[in-house]
Amino acid sequence: MQRYAAAVFFGGPSPEHEVSVITGLQAVAALRERNKAVLPVYVSKGGRWFTGQGLDDIARYKRPSDLEQTATEMALAPGPGRSLRLVPLKQPFFGRAEGLLVDAVLLAFHGGSGENGGVQGLCESLGVPYSGAGVMASAVGMDKVRAKVLCKAAGIPVVPWMEISEGIWAGKEEHHLDAIIDGIGFPAIVKPVHLGSSIGIARVEDREALEGAIEEAFRYDAAVLVEQCVPNLREINCSVLGTIGNARVSVLEEPVSGDGTLSFEDKYLRGAPGKTGRSKAPSAAGMASLDRRIPAPVSDEMTQDIREMALQVFDALDGSGVARIDFLMDDASGSVFFNEINTIPGSLSFYLWEPTGMPFGELVELLLDLAVERFETRSRRVRSFQTNLLDVRASGGLKGKLG
Secondary structure: OOOEEEEEEEEOOOOHHHHHHHHHHHHHHHHHOOOOOOEEEEEOOOEEEEEEOEEEEOHHHOOOHHEEEHHHEEEEEOOOOOOOEEEEEEOOOOOOOOEEEEOOEEEEOHHHHHHOHHHHHHHHHHHEOOOOOHHHHHHHHHHHHHHHHHHHHOOOOOOOOOEHHHHHHHHOOHHHHHHHHHHHHOOEEEEEOOOOOOOOOEEEHHHHHHHHHHHHHHHOOEEEEEEEOOOOOEEEEEEEEOOOOEEEEEEOOOOOOOOOOOOOOHHHHHHOOOOOOOOOOOOOOOOHHOOOEEOOOOOOOHHHHHHEEEEEEEEHOOOOEEEEEEEEEEEEOOEEEEEEEOOOOOOHHHHHHHHOOOOHHHHHHHHHHHHHHHOOOOOOOOOOOOOOOHHHHHHHHHOOOOO
């Protein structure tokens, strides 16, 4: 049975599917450059899992339906010891294909169940180490509101916000618009609660635009966040790598956009070739194609403050592996607010670590080492409790009283 040091999972049922493919293929290439036996595992938009030859070629993803016809669909199962088995769904007429074994999983999903704790829980159930945050931290990281609540409780500054669910919005639109205008005012930022890559995000200046932006955000999510726009806005981001109590912070970056609000196009389509200078598909450079200032042009004192705040956020949200933490800064007052955490950042934020002397290959290899370390630490915990409860119940019958 063929065995791999790691599998890279990417794709998945998410509006950020294409972005995940880019991150996944970048990670595969980086690991192979370091002579690691790595298995690309593509998850289709319909949630089917595939392996096979050529899955490391980004050109094949232009027509996913053709790719799925030639790739091998797999099922996941526990492997021997600390490993994961991938078994072909279609077995040969004679005999049985045992499948493939992997020793650890590098998660490169963005959005959906791949980033919100769903696949993390699957990996834990199957008993294989996986990179990044755990189940709870992944779920909180994908929920912009719950992340703000926890950070606010930890004393980390956040901007005023309101959350609206689709269930309470319908039929009471005017009431909620009044409440938002009274509580948040203009300008405001509208975004889906559980989505990333700036999908569905909008800056609004009046009531009509606010209503339209909320309706648009509901196309992607059942919950919408409306938050106060920071005046004199500068977005400052950094990456954190490690585990709670043993993490380090990258250099700071300042993304550049035309209107002060980064869009999906700003992040992934800028510079991609096409008939009009842009392509409808994300650039193979991923997040690295975004215009940014690295390091961010802020004072040494402000840099230190933001780096310390990033570690506070990482700890408050139970971070692990690599994360990107985004901040909002009022350039006039110097006030800084936590915006959101990306527990699986685009391109794994390698462009923030390369200036520190850490190449991409070293970053992804370290993520796998951290995954194994966390798995082994958890495995040393007591995972069963010796009791004769079932013997007692069996002797007394299921209807007997629990003594």
